[in-house]
Amino acid sequence: xxxxxxxxxxxxxxxxCIGCQSCVAACALGYSEQANVMLGQVGEIAILxxxxxxxxxxxxxxxxxxxxxxxDEHGFVHRSNLICIGCHSCVFACPFxxxxxxxxxxxxxxxxxxxxxxxxxxxxxxxxxxxxxxLSFKEIAExxxxxxxxxGRISSRAIIRRM
Amino acid sequence: MKKERHTVCFLCxxxxxxxxxRGEDRVYYQPVATNELEYQLDNPINRGSLCGKxxxxxxxxxHPKRILGPQILTSSGHRDEHWEKITxxxxxxxxxxxEKYGAESIGIMLSPCLTVEETxxxxxxxxxxxxxxxxxxxxxxxxxxxKILRGSFFQRRLPGIEEIERxxxxxxxxxxxxxxxxxxxxxxxxxxxxxxxxxxxxxSSNSHTGWFADTHLRTNPGTEVMIxxxxxxxxxxxxxxPQTLPWKETVKxxxxxxxxxxxxxxxxxxxxxxxxxxxxxxxxKPSVLTLVSGFGIYDRADLVTDLCxxxxxxxxxxxxxxxxxxxxxxxxxxxxxxxPITGMTASEMVEAAEQGSLKVLxxxxxxxxxxxxxxxxxxxxxxxxxxLSTAIFPNDTTAISHVVLPExxxxxxxxxxxxxxxxxxxxxxxxxxxxxxxxxGEILSILIDGLKEKGFQGKSIPSPEATIQESExxxxxxxMEIRDLITSYLALGFEENQRILVPNVDFAHSGDGTxxxxxxxxxxxxxEPFAIIAKGENGARDxxxxxxxxxxxxxxxxxxxxxxAEKGMxxxxxHFPQIRSLLQWEMLPKLGYxxxxxxxxxxxxx
Numbered sequence: 001x002x003x004x005x006x007x008x009x010x011x012x013x014x015x016x017c018i019g020c021q022s023c024v025a026a027c028a029l030g031y032s033e034q035a036n037v038m039l040g041q042v043g044e045i046a047i048l049x050x051x052x053x054x055x056x057x058x059x060x061x062x063x064x065x066x067x068x069x070x071x072d073e074h075g076f077v078h079r080s081n082l083i084c085i086g087c088h089s090c091v092f093a094c095p096f097x098x099x100x101x102x103x104x105x106x107x108x109x110x111x112x113x114x115x116x117x118x119x120x121x122x123x124x125x126x127x128x129x130x131x132x133x134x135l136s137f138k139e140i141a142e143x144x145x146x147x148x149x150x151x152g153r154i155s156s157r158a159i160i161r162r163m
Numbered sequence: 164m165k166k167e168r169h170t171v172c173f174l175c176x177x178x179x180x181x182x183x184x185r186g187e188d189r190v191y192y193q194p195v196a197t198n199e200l201e202y203q204l205d206n207p208i209n210r211g212s213l214c215g216k217x218x219x220x221x222x223x224x225x226h227p228k229r230i231l232g233p234q235i236l237t238s239s240g241h242r243d244e245h246w247e248k249i250t251x252x253x254x255x256x257x258x259x260x261x262e263k264y265g266a267e268s269i270g271i272m273l274s275p276c277l278t279v280e281e282t283x284x285x286x287x288x289x290x291x292x293x294x295x296x297x298x299x300x301x302x303x304x305x306x307x308x309x310k311i312l313r314g315s316f317f318q319r320r321l322p323g324i325e326e327i328e329r330x331x332x333x334x335x336x337x338x339x340x341x342x343x344x345x346x347x348x349x350x351x352x353x354x355x356x357x358x359x360x361x362x363x364x365x366x367s368s369n370s371h372t373g374w375f376a377d378t379h380l381r382t383n384p385g386t387e388v389m390i391x392x393x394x395x396x397x398x399x400x401x402x403x404x405p406q407t408l409p410w411k412e413t414v415k416x417x418x419x420x421x422x423x424x425x426x427x428x429x430x431x432x433x434x435x436x437x438x439x440x441x442x443x444x445x446x447x448k449p450s451v452l453t454l455v456s457g458f459g460i461y462d463r464a465d466l467v468t469d470l471c472x473x474x475x476x477x478x479x480x481x482x483x484x485x486x487x488x489x490x491x492x493x494x495x496x497x498x499x500x501x502x503p504i505t506g507m508t509a510s511e512m513v514e515a516a517e518q519g520s521l522k523v524l525x526x527x528x529x530x531x532x533x534x535x536x537x538x539x540x541x542x543x544x545x546x547x548x549x550x551l552s553t554a555i556f557p558n559d560t561t562a563i564s565h566v567v568l569p570e571x572x573x574x575x576x577x578x579x580x581x582x583x584x585x586x587x588x589x590x591x592x593x594x595x596x597x598x599x600x601x602x603x604g605e606i607l608s609i610l611i612d613g614l615k616e617k618g619f620q621g622k623s624i625p626s627p628e629a630t631i632q633e634s635e636x637x638x639x640x641x642x643m644e645i646r647d648l649i650t651s652y653l654a655l656g657f658e659e660n661q662r663i664l665v666p667n668v669d670f671a672h673s674g675d676g677t678x679x680x681x682x683x684x685x686x687x688x689x690x691e692p693f694a695i696i697a698k699g700e701n702g703a704r705d706x707x708x709x710x711x712x713x714x715x716x717x718x719x720x721x722x723x724x725x726x727x728a729e730k731g732m733x734x735x736x737x738h739f740p741q742i743r744s745l746l747q748w749e750m751l752p753k754l755g756y757x758x759x760x761x762x763x764x765x766x767x768x769x
Contacts, residue, residue: 016351018371020344025215025684029200033683046374116198128202131212131344132351 006075006118010051010127011143016134019047023126023135027111030125034104036111037126038097049126049135052077052098052111060110063093069110074119078112081105168593169203171580172217173276173573174679175343176486178582179209179217183574183593207324208582214344219684223572224594226681228556231598234567241567246599250606253566254613256549257292257523264522264548266293266622270512273299273498274528275488276570276678277603278578278590282490282497284607285527291614293622295506296521299498300529301488303668305509305756306464307456308495311472311484321585322451322481328352332447334363334440334480336387336471337455338370342668343485351375361447363440365390367460367761368665368734369727378439382430384663384732384761385462386652390437391470392418392645393426397441398477408477410635417642421649429652450480456487458737459536459666459746462760463648469641485583487668489573493581503624508755510535517543526552527603528570530677532559536746536759537716553603556681559740569600572678576602655763657731662696664713664745664762666737667727676738692718692739695725696766697732703768711735712765713745719769733766 021039028035038050058077061069068083069090079090084107091099091108100109114124122128123137165186172179182201200221202211223229233249234241244252261269271289273282282299289297327333327349340347353360354375364376367384382390396418408414427434444450452475454468461467468484475482486492507515513535515521524547532541544550545563552564561567573580575596580588596602601609669689679685694711696703703709703722710719711733718741728734735742747762 015355018340018344018347018351018375020214020340020347020371021688022213022215022218022344025218026213028684028687029218030198123204125202128204128211129213129218131214132340132347133212 005073006113007139007141008118008137009054009140009143010113010124011136011138012049012051013134013136014048016132017046017048018132018134020131021047021049022129022131023049026125026129030114031109034109036109038100038109040097050096050098051126052113053096054113059093059095060090060099063089065089074115076113076115076118077110078115079107079110081107084108167201168591170574170593171588171590172213172220173489173580174214174216174220176275176489176491176583177208177343177345178489178580178586178588179213179345180206181213181217181220183221185594208584208586209345210348212345212348215684215688216679216682219682220572221574222682223555223678224574224597226556228681230554230557230561230567230569231600232569236563236565236567246601249566249568250609250613253551254610254617256565257525257610257614258617258619260523260548261292261619267296268520268522269294270296270507270515270521270524271298272509272512272524272526272529272531273297273494275299275301275304275486275491275494276528276573277490277494278573278576278580279490279493279497279587280578281527281602281604281607282494284604284611286497286501288525288607288611288614289501290624291611291619291621293619293624295503295624296512296515297498297502297506298509298512299488299491299494300509300531300534301486301491302510302534302757302759303458304456304486304488304491304495306754306758307454307468307484308486308491309754309756310465310468311482312495312499320475320481322483323584324349326449326481327451327483328356330360330449330451330481332361332363332443332450332480334365334444334450334452334474335372335376335455336365336391336453336467337457337460337485338366338368338372338668339453339455339485340372340375341370342455342457342487346485347372361443363443368667368729368732370667378436378443380432380436380440381729382432383652384460384665386430387461388463388466388470388645389426389430389649389652390432391467391474392421392642393423393430393437394441394444395470395474395477396421396423396426397438398445398474401438401441407479408473410638413635413639414473414642417639421642421646425649425653429649444474444478444480448479450478451483452478452480453483453485455485457666457668458487458743459748459759459761460668463644463758465751465754465758466641466645466648469638470645473638483583490580492583492585493579493587496581501624510750510756513540513543514750516547519546522548524550526550526560526564528553528555530554530558530560532563533677533740533743535757536743536748538744553606555678558677568606571596571600571602575600576604578604657763658765660766661763662731662733662766664711664742664764665728665732665734666742666746666761667695667734668738669736680738689736692720692736692742693723694720694733694735694742695723695728696734697728697730698724698726700730708769710767710769711745712767713747713762716744718742718745733764
């Protein structure tokens with residue numbers, strides 16, 4: 001494992017999310033009213049948060065024409081607001097739809113995994129505030145080990161059934 | 164050097180903890196920066212979680228519209244006044260009007276955002292003046308609280324947070340996850356992490372809580388009490404007599420007069436579903452029954468509370484009433500201990516003001532006009548000789564008050580509060596109040612000292628000898644009322660354009676929204692009123708304007724087509740005054756508070 005690398009990511013348990021959007025509130029509060037958490041709407045009722053995955057090989061970094069996006073030594077994909085020209089290339093490149101089309105102060109909303117807090121040993125704002133315990137901040141290995149079990153719960157009670 | 168200061172959120176009765184991590188060098192009027200808010204991950208109540216509103220709580224402190232000093236009403240509007248002058252003016256007014264009309268012409272109304280200590284002082288003030296008319300005003304919680312503290316023959320067992328997480332069955336009446344989203348953490352932990360707890364939800368609309376239900380009793384609006392009666396009846400018939408219920412024979416006899424087929428017909432819920440809920444409650448132990456107090460969601464919220472208590476008792480379950488007012492339990496308990504039988508409730512005080520027998524109202528933190536639906540309360544309090552109001556933000560009531568005093572949010576005051584679990588929480592001054600603002604406690608002690616100087620000595624008001632005890636005969640009477648209610652609902656006819664207006668108390672706001680409307684988060688979530696109707700009704704499309712008429716009141720708002728509403732239903736957020744005014748209400752004379760119910764409205768597409 002590389003030194004200093006952050007191997008933790010935000011994991012969403014689809015079963016637990018009640019769609020209260022408090023993660024969006026905490027994010028908007030922390031980032032001057034620009035929420036970096038996107039909302040994925042499944043059907044009419046289920047509204048689920050969509051977070052940046054901070055990919056191993058980020059497509060958004062490849063697509064950025066001004067090199068505003070960068071994967072740093074901690075494993076965070078972060079964006080320099082001064083260099084960003086708001087061209088939306090990253091929005092189209094992102095395979096998860098985790099970057100919004102909406103521009104605010106000429107830049108798109110991009111989650112930086114609350115770098116200010118994580119480097120101090122705290123958890124991201126959205127995870128801390130999550131009302132139902134659906135969001136967690138876990139080691140990637142730990143989350144993928146749980147996958148089978150989580151998948152089992154989803155198949156037993158899919159979000160599609162909520163509608 | 165940073166210092167951690169802890170406080171409690173006052174937007175609902177759960178009492179979530181939050182921390183401000185602020186450097187000593189920062190001065191008060193610098194707004195709380197985003198990196199200064201810290202989540203209390205080790206707090207036993209919320210474990211760091213905060214709802215969207217709570218996250219934005221500190222916005223209130225530096226809000227430009229905040230009332231920062233005392234104001235007095237003159238012919239040209241409100242004018243700022245000095246504290247000394249205004250307090251002596253209030254004392255003179257009270258002394259003069261007591262001499263002229265007697266002590267009983269004075270009423271004191273308290274908001275659920277006061278601390279326990281402030282309530283005690285308000286009671287001292289009432290004793291000194293000699294008036295029995297003191298009540299706290301939160302119409303949502305009132306029927307539920309009045310019932311559970313009445314000394315009824317049912318046992319009252321409150322669960323703790325950790326107990327909720329160990330439950331095998333949770334029966335939820337109302338949209339719990341919408342009103343108090345943080346509680347969902349504990350209920351869902353029981354459902355998924357522990358032993359596959361069964362979740363039964365009794366709610367008419369397709370709410371956020373309903374998504375997670377294993378059994379969703381989607382009853383017709385206003386018929387919740389009938390489903391509860393049906394479950395209780397089935398408990399007797401199918402699973403043998405519940406051993407834990409007192410006066411089994413009498414209760415059984417009363418329930419025999421109700422036909423379960425009528426219940427199925429009027430509620431639209433099948434017998435299988437009611438029976439499934441009854442069996443789960445009986446067999447899957449331990450269980451908890453949660454009742455969310457709702458504004459205008461239930462018809463006869465008092466009977467709903469009664470039946471919930473009976474059901475909890477019959478199945479040996481915990482009973483958790485959830486309130487929207489922050490310190491509802493603490494204030495109501497204090498007043499219930501003091502209050503003589505002759506004292507008027509908040510609703511009766513408004514009625515007395517209308518009739519002219521109440522001349523003075525000392526209102527600590529309530530927006531009376533917004534709280535009461537319709538225009539009656541507004542007309543009534545305009546007739547008062549003297550109206551004192553305290554508030555954090557200007558509202559409709561402060562606009563017509565003779566004296567307006569600033570109120571402080573909990574972040575700026577010390578004291579204690581009691582949350583819905585009956586836990587006493589301590590409040591510390593996290594940030595000092597701006598300028599010369601006095602706390603309600605300080606204002607009350609100035610008034611008490613001033614009135615003592617004026618020669619007030621206090622009149623002994625006989626406190627009730629014992630709390631009003633409900634007997635088995637009362638329960639039989641309640642069951643008879645439910646039977647009449649079923650008959651009236653069976654006879655209810657609908658024309659083509661008529662629907663039932665179901666209020667929704669959604670994530671963006673809680674209670675009447677008098678405070679939360681100032682949060683930018685609330686404005687972002689629901690900037691303006693709207694109504695949700697079911698898909699395929701009248702071929703309506705999103706944003707189409709609809710005119711809703713209830714009696715003489717009507718309003719035109721855009722519609723959203725959504726699955727939240729069922730056919731024959733129109734769902735609208737109740738914190739908007741124009742929607743609140745559409746609800747229908749009547750006074751329950753014996754109990755002294757309002758029955759606010761889902762209204763039958765006429766809907767026209769423009």
